[in-house]
Each structure stands twice: as structure tokens, then as C-alpha cells.
Amino acid sequence: MTKLTQRKVEFEWGDKQEAAFQLLKQKLYSALILALPDGSEDFIVYCGASNKGLGAVLMQRENVILYASRQLKIHEKNYTT
Incomplete structure (x- = not known):
């Protein structure tokens, strides 16, 4: 779905995008409550890091305080991890 928000990309909403949206809604509904x-x-x-993005979780004991993630920009994909 993130491709839908990029520049110079034609907006297209088909079965693949709808399925991704429904999965995202389900995950948000079932997400743990932040402390x-x-x-x-x-x-x-x-x-954690991959060649596509970064992610992090801030916790205290078993309690999640914060989730964070984002995709890497084109030039950032050249950085070492």
C-alpha cells in the first residue's frame, strides 16, 4: 500500500490493495494496548533493519511503550546496517 502514496505513481485500488487494507485494519484492531x-x-x-526498512520497539518489562517503523528512502538503501 505504501506505493500508493509515492510521487508519480498512478492511484490504483484493486483487490490486492483492498486485501492489504483489510489486513492492516485487522492488525490495528488486534494490536496490544500501549503502556x-x-x-x-x-x-x-x-x-532491526533490512534493505527495505527500519523498526524498533520500546518496552519496560513486558509492557510495550512504543512501536516505530518506516521504509528506507532510495539513497538510504546504500547505507550499511
């Missing part, structure tokens, strides 16, 4: 950070607890950061 508020507790200043007295240690933080844990999990992060």
Missing part, C-alpha cells in the same frame, strides 16, 4: 512509561523502571529497546 505509559514508568520513570522508575529500566527501558528496553529492540531494533
Whole structure:
């Protein structure tokens, strides 16, 4: 679906895009509830990178505080991981 938001790409909504949208809605509905950070607890950061994007999770014990992810820009794909 991210290709739909890129420049100079014709907007096309077909079965593939609808299926991706429905899957995204389902994942958002079933996502775990985020917790508020507790200043007295240690933080844990999990992060990962691939040739397509970056992702991270900020946690305290078993509680998720924050999810973050994004696709890499064209020039960023040349960076080392």
C-alpha cells in the first residue's frame, strides 16, 4: 500500500490493495494496548533493519511503550546496517 502514496505513481485500488487494507485494519484492531512509561523502571529497546526498512520497539518489562517503523528512502538503501 505504501506505493500508493509515492510521487508519480498512478492511484490504483484493486483487490490486492483492498486485501492489504483489510489486513492492516485487522492488525490495528488486534494490536496490544500501549503502556505509559514508568520513570522508575529500566527501558528496553529492540531494533532491526533490512534493505527495505527500519523498526524498533520500546518496552519496560513486558509492557510495550512504543512501536516505530518506516521504509528506507532510495539513497538510504546504500547505507550499511
